[in-house]
Amino acid sequence: MTPPAFYEKPILFIYFAFTNLTKIKQISYQSRMAKEVTPRSENYSLWYNDIVLKANLAENSAVRGCMVIKPYGYAIWEKMQRTLDQMFKDTGHENAYFPVFIPKSFLSKEAAHVEGFAKECAVVTHYRLKNDPNGKGVVVDPEAKLEEELIVRPTSETIIWNTYKNWIQSYRDLPILVNQWANVVRWEMRTRLFLRTAEFLWQEGHTAHATSQEALEETERMINVYADFAENWMGVPVTIGRKSPSERFAGAVETYTIEAMMQDGKALQSGTSHFLGQNFAKAFDVQFTNKEGKLDYVWATSWGVSTRLMGALIMSHSDDNGLVLPPKLAPIQVVMVPIYKGAEELASISGKLKEIKKQLEAKGISVKLDDRDNFKPGFKFAEYELKGVPVRVAMGPRDFQNGTIEIARRDTLEKQSLSQEGIAEYIEQLLTDIQQNIYNKALARRKEMTTKVDSYDEFKRLLDEKGGFFLCHWDGTAETEELIKEETKATIRCIPLDGEMEEGKCMVTGKPSKQRVIIARSY
Amino acid sequence: MTPPAFYEKPILFIYFAFTNLTKIKQISYQSRMAKEVTPRSENYSLWYNDIVLKANLAENSAVRGCMVIKPYGYAIWEKMQRTLDQMFKDTGHENAYFPVFIPKSFLSKEAAHVEGFAKECAVVTHYRLKNDPNGKGVVVDPEAKLEEELIVRPTSETIIWNTYKNWIQSYRDLPILVNQWANVVRWEMRTRLFLRTAEFLWQEGHTAHATSQEALEETERMINVYADFAENWMGVPVTIGRKSPSERFAGAVETYTIEAMMQDGKALQSGTSHFLGQNFAKAFDVQFTNKEGKLDYVWATSWGVSTRLMGALIMSHSDDNGLVLPPKLAPIQVVMVPIYKGAEELASISGKLKEIKKQLEAKGISVKLDDRDNFKPGFKFAEYELKGVPVRVAMGPRDFQNGTIEIARRDTLEKQSLSQEGIAEYIEQLLTDIQQNIYNKALARRKEMTTKVDSYDEFKRLLDEKGGFFLCHWDGTAETEELIKEETKATIRCIPLDGEMEEGKCMVTGKPSKQRVIIARSY
Structure with a gap:
């Protein structure tokens, strides 16, 4: 030992x-042991878990996949929350609150959306317990079955757009710039404290606009707000980019992401902003009279960051001392x-x-x-x-x-x-x-661990040897994307917004490509 | 009209x-109508609802009993939240976050608690939907049934005390002074915006102490914080008192309450603070080594206010103009x-x-x-x-x-x-x-509408004629309390903490009483 x-x-x-020194020894060995953190070099994953537990940030609860955020962890989250909240207000947003439950039928109204969320959701089917006739505690009362099941919100587009329907008649009612701080539930099978939990805390912005252009601007504005927060508050450099079609949010026309690199070279998607087009307006029949007096469907965005940011924060800067x-x-x-x-x-x-x-x-x-x-x-x-x-x-x-x-x-x-x-x-x-140094260090690491590669073999070799982000040409097809994922467990993290246009050939298929994308393994 | x-x-x-003036007329009649509020004299209940809806505070959602808190309403709640949060921090409390789900078996561990909450709770039984074999949307996947049902928290004593068990070994780990801002669900059958909704937002403080004395002090400290907030921020005068045993929180040894009087003379319970004794420590086996080196059960309190305060705020001060x-x-x-x-x-x-x-x-x-x-x-x-x-x-x-x-x-x-x-x-x-005047006005009203009565017949007559709070002698029995409630729909709101001791006779039974209690109809 x-x-x-x-x-x-x-x-x-x-x-x-x-x-x-003799008094120091009085501190029980047990309590000293409790402070010890597994070194990163020994087991990166255990190191992360040790820090979360031993710095008193969070712990697992009695409910599978749900965490308890402890006071010290919550105090950090609270600082994040307050800062982001002010940034949202400074960009014209207001907070509101929508129900935690979503009628089952709402999910089905947007085809891609239900596909994305139905497979991992908590379903409320009854509204009462009764005493167990066998005298053992309480059991579900079969007579208290809901007519329609309710889903604990995994995200709120459906319930919110059902509500917006009544708020919007004319272009004068637009834009609606609303944010919600809330808990959401996604029944993840493999969970990790902060990074992936069945319940997590987040904010979700949901905006409604009269034009596609305005909605796109909002989508970009908010991903920039997230990047600003990540870099200037968290000290975490991020790459802003678009997701490939297969990695988009369920129901989005375009998803912007900020991708951060952790110390082990893996990517962590830290925030997303979605241009939803008219998909949800059509699903919930939200039309408005535009300036020309014609009926049109409303344009939508949604954007969110969650307690996952805590994971990014911890893994970006911490060391073997904590x-x-x-x-x-x-x-x-x-x-x-x-x-x-x-x-x-x-x-x-x-x-x-x-x-x-x-x-x-x-x-x-x-x-x-x-x-x-x-x-x-x-x-x-x-x-x-x-x-x-x-x-x-x-x-x-x-x-x-x-x-x-x-x-x-x-x-x-x-x-x-x-x-x-x-x-x-x-x-x-x-x-x-210190704030600056922490950022610089993370930036230097990202630079050091970002590699341009043009050969798929070299990519595979370096991915295992060195890890990190890889700038590669990709032919833009879902097939190639899927192949890379299957063979290497790496995914296309994003198509960088500030990436220069460069003629090239897909490293897998040799087909033409106009811009390098970031490929990496990820959390 | x-x-x-x-x-x-x-x-x-x-x-x-x-x-x-001609331009004023251009404002459509409809939009003027939309601003009109039913006068209190005509229909007090409709007046309240009109204000909530027309001042854009909240509205009913598509989910039965759940409300949407609109931006203007949420902005008021946010101010309440920030203020209370600072008051909690100033009294030494930290925020944390516990799971939204409570395993069904946890509820049963405290006998009074399960009795109080099992009859109106949202029960999660499954964790997945699947495509309807008949092609109509999605249905619950019967293969994804939870081993143990989960209850959407109606309050968090059980999950928190199950967690505290691991946090507390010795008196050195005490006190724990934790608060949580969260949503909770109680499946109320008759709901009213803000006053009684299936889901509501609240804070719940949960503290753990080494002695009964310390826990009692905490219980009183927090009801005083609530009273301070109600009077000096909301401008709502409140009476601090103890609840009668039958009105106590499910699982509490003693419940303190602040009771406010609305404009129609009805009482509104606006915040409660509970001395839980060792009930939850015993139910979840939370013991600690005290200073004398002996094992003892931990002493507990819990205390909460909710979006119900919005109802109190609206009904205390508003008028027929809004x-x-x-x-x-x-x-x-x-x-x-x-x-x-x-x-x-x-x-x-x-x-x-x-x-x-x-x-x-x-x-x-x-x-x-x-x-x-x-x-x-x-x-x-x-x-x-x-x-x-x-x-x-x-x-x-x-x-x-x-x-x-x-x-x-x-x-x-x-x-x-x-x-x-x-x-x-x-x-x-x-x-x-204005802040002072609003408070003074509410205080004068309460004074005007508080009546000492010694005869049950007079009580019944005045309750209907005048309403308000009644200071009456009560024999302290649950039977008399129940009788009053059944015959008049009025309840014992509290036994005032600052009420003077006065020998008297129960207005119903003539049995001896040492202090007057407040009886009123309530929300």
């Missing part, structure tokens, strides 16, 4: 001089740990730390001062490293005397001793630097 | 001098309407209004400038009155010349012409005054 990871780190070791969070989304941006012996030292050091805390909070920075007495500094350091707190501030009695303070950054694990003078300004700048 | 209400109001009539909103919860606090002829007048008046808008926004006040050209001022006035915007600002060409501005307040329907000088400060103060 290897020793706990944080024992091996020199950055921590130095503190054992300050603290009482979670690494971009400062903009960290619930705690700065943690302060006093190093002391006895109440007197604690009082003076904490006093000083509280001063700095106030200065930081005045700058809108969230700070936690951890002066718990029953945990040693080394233990606390490991805990906040595991939880990805971007900046750690420590102060011992010598620091107190010398007017210094120790600052450690989570992203690089570097630390330095600095003067207390102007430290709030320094930390403020440091948080900006 | 009576003419539309807003034609009758002198406050509006004056504007017809400014505007072109919604009246307390400024603190109004999505639009000030609306500005320019009165003009032609583009030139519009430009100069709008320019001036925009200046004032900026000043107001700098004070954190939300302002909407409505310069839509296709609607006349009178129409706009009626619309914002219907939507309960607290302050309306209008400026015509004479105002522009004279440096004046017209301010109308929604709560009293008073208006006055004021100098533009210092108008932002005036409006800021006015919003505070």
Whole structure:
């Protein structure tokens, strides 16, 4: 059995001089073990799971495939939510709320849609339980059978377009720019915390427009909002592109996606925006009188991101010591740990730390001062490293005397001793630097792991050897796409929007192609 | 057929001098009719429904008993949510998220709980649909039957305490102070928008404590938070009290409630906080090692408010012209309407209004400038009155010349012409005054409609004649409570926490009583 990871780190070791090593040993071996994270090199998938569980982000529940999002995980999601919500409002959207249930018959009204969702949905068939005649708890009351079954929403296009029918008569009622924050259920067979769960939280925008052009603009606007959020808040570089027809949303005419690359080189679809054409308007008979006084079907978009973003966030930046969070989304941006012996030292050091805390909070920075007495500094350091707190501030009695303070950054694990003078300004700048550094690192990795290939054999070899994103020519047929998927488990992630036009030949069939697409294995 | 209400109001009539009366007539009769609200005196229940529908707050959906919360209604709910959420955080709580599904067997583990919820719940029995062999849409796939049925949560005590079992070992793990914002489903047979719907949005706090004392304190703390929110944000005076045993939450040892009085004198239970004792800890075997090293069951509370608060808000303050909103919860606090002829007048008046808008926004006040050209001022006035915007600002060409501005307040329907000088400060103060006035009005009504009675006959007579709250002596038995309910449809709303102790005799049985309780009909 290897020793706990944080024992091996020199950055921590130095503190054992300050603290009482024998007391450190009192922390039970079990609790130290509980903090240990499987290294990425050993098992990437287990590493991910360890971080989710041990940083207290989420856990599996008693209900198959459904997770419990724990307070620390939820606090990150809440920051994402608030930020995205403001971005939606800034682009003219309002929130609303539609029923969690969808009548079964609604699903069938759009042919592709029912095909996409009927096979994995939770079906409500009864509305009452009764006492078991055999005296064992409760059973479904057969007399309380619903006339029509209800589906727990896997997405809300159908119920929303059935509602919009009554909201739209004329072009004056358009556009409708509505978003909903909600839970949805898709009965996935293989689930993974945040990445794929039977129930997940998300937002779904549903807009209605008078023209195709306006709806297309909205579709593009929202995929750009997602890309902005991913890059500038999550620190995750993404490629914006169109999905191939076979990867489109069930019922969409065009699906835009943002694709992020995880540390193992796999792609993670992080958000999608769909141009739905008039498909749902036709399915639900939503017509309007246009400016020319003629009846036409309404044009639609829908777009969504979910708690899956948590998975992208975790897998993009974290390391073998635990979670690494971009400062903009960290619930705690700065943690302060006093190093002391006895109440007197604690009082003076904490006093000083509280001063700095106030200065930081005045700058809108969230700070936690951890002066718990029953945990040693080394233990606390490991805990906040595991939880990805971007900046750690420590102060011992010598620091107190010398007017210094120790600052450690989570992203690089570097630390330095600095003067207390102007430290709030320094930390403020440091948080900006960390945000940028995290993004740069992910961007460099993506660059390093993106390969242009023109031969299918080379593609297959490099996919296994190196992984990552591959820029390849594809003949545009579903057959070739399917063949690649079957043979390599890699899929066409997207046709990049900013990809340059380049004449080429499909790497599989040799047929002509005008633009490279991104192919990768994915989550 | 009576003419539309807003034609009758002198406050509006004056504007017809400014505007072109013949143009006003162009507003189709139908759209004016759509704004008309049934007067309270005519049909209180229809009045309520009219306001919900015509102020665009919510509507019924295609799913029985489930509502669509429309953007304007949701914006109010969102303000409530944000405020409450901050209050919960300020009292040390964190948010988390638990599954929407509850295994059927979980419900049965707490005897009173299953009794309370099994009779009205949505039951998921299957996880897949398949194409109808007869070619008609999709049908439930009988092969995809769940081993154990899942209940769409009516409340989350069971799934949460099953989770807490793994979170709690020692007193060091306590307290757990967690809140969840979620949708819940209770299959109510008679539903009314916001007041009683099959699905509703709410928050549910679930806390775990080491001692009974601490849990009781938490229970009281949270009912006080609710009362604070109701009175100081919603402008709704409430009585805090304990529920009688038969009215307690299913599984609670003690239920605290806040009871508000609506304009028709009926009570509306607006929030509850439950001391659950060790009931759920015992049902889910959640034990911890206390400070003395002994195993004990954990003590629990739960507390919640829901979109029902929207119903309380609407029914407390609104009038026959529409919604009246307390400024603190109004999505639009000030609306500005320019009165003009032609583009030139519009430009100069709008320019001036925009200046004032900026000043107001700098004070954190939300302002909407409505310069839509296709609607006349009178129409706009009626619309914002219907939507309960607290302050309306209008400026015509004479105002522009004279440096004046017209301010109308929604709560009293008073208006006055004021100098533009210092108008932002005036409006800021006015919003505070309106908030206070709305509360005072509701408080005066409650006082006026609260009656002490000592005779059951008088109670019955006054209940029908006057309605409202009745302070009565009750012998404390479920039998008497049931008798009152059966004979009068009134129930014991609560045993007020601040009620003075007073020796008396039960108005029904003459048996001794030590404190008056509140009896009323309710929503």
